Amino acid sequence: MNITFILPGYPSEPSGGFRVVYEYANHLVERGHEVSVVHPAYTYSSGHPIYRSTSPRIDWQYIHEKVRMIYAPSLDEKYIPDADAVIATAWFTADYVHHYSHRKGKKFYFIQSFVTWYGFDKVKRTWLLPLNKIVISKWLYQLGLKFGVPVTDITYIPNAIDHNKFRLINPISKRPKTIAMLYSRIRIKGSCDGIKALQLAKMAIPDLHAVLFGVPKRSTEIPGWMDYIQTPSQEDLVDKIYNGSSIYLCSSWNEGWGLPASEAMACGCAVVSTKNGGSEEFCIHNQTALLSPPKNPDELAKNLILLLKNDPLRMKIAENGLQYIRKFNYNKSTDLMESHLLSIVKQK
Structure with missing residues (x-):
């Protein structure tokens, strides 16, 4: 097959959603398919395009040499290669794909989240376009059905973890009292709740240590006793943060999947998370994680303590999680993705 992914812009910084697309592109070219990934020369901020004059340097993700990386001035059809399948990957790319001619391929919409800061109705409308939807979690599948997406137009393909990268190095039994957490300025990530939960836990357990990581510079809302690592390397994220922590804390209000929590689980962390939708794909309360309602730092703190x-x-939760997360791997997910694309492409 000849496959085109349409990304929403240049990746100005590490992004989980972009990473997943690049991983699928890598695995599909390894299976003999031709894959292009189109990046329009802008990113979106508050619903408005910010144009970029130079293509980015993507040093935070391996890209197979056979993947064709296209940096286009816009998503106008003239910049999009002809293919067997063309896949939108964000709400505003869905409109473009919807209007492409048949030469660009059978039309798909790869949905990794449902975020509404661009407008609930605006995003929901794209779910009802005549595109073949692929969602990464069961809650997104149910949301699509609730919106009125026909069951024949939506397919569930779970996200995956690269277990060669995210792996156990430090034995679970020998972890320090360190809690890791992703810090983000995006409100729905709930970082303020996570920080408060850590402070409450620190009051009960004074020798508790916390290490936060993320893309932005260190914020003043992060207490001085917490370490903060800005944009850690892949090696440091796996070796020092995930494998150096006994617990991973996810305080998000809403997640399409929750990549950092699943990565930490694959590295031997016991996960404490909110019931945010996506994380519940692999976080089963009292089995592979401890869960509590979103926007409730007190309950998060209780589970940490x-x-x-x-x-x-802690060791039981971590061991169970380590075994369970292994079912989510790119061999299985790429099998499902390849099979689904082929089934639609072969239709007349």
């Missing part, structure tokens, strides 16, 4: 005071329980 419970694991820090009960090491056998």
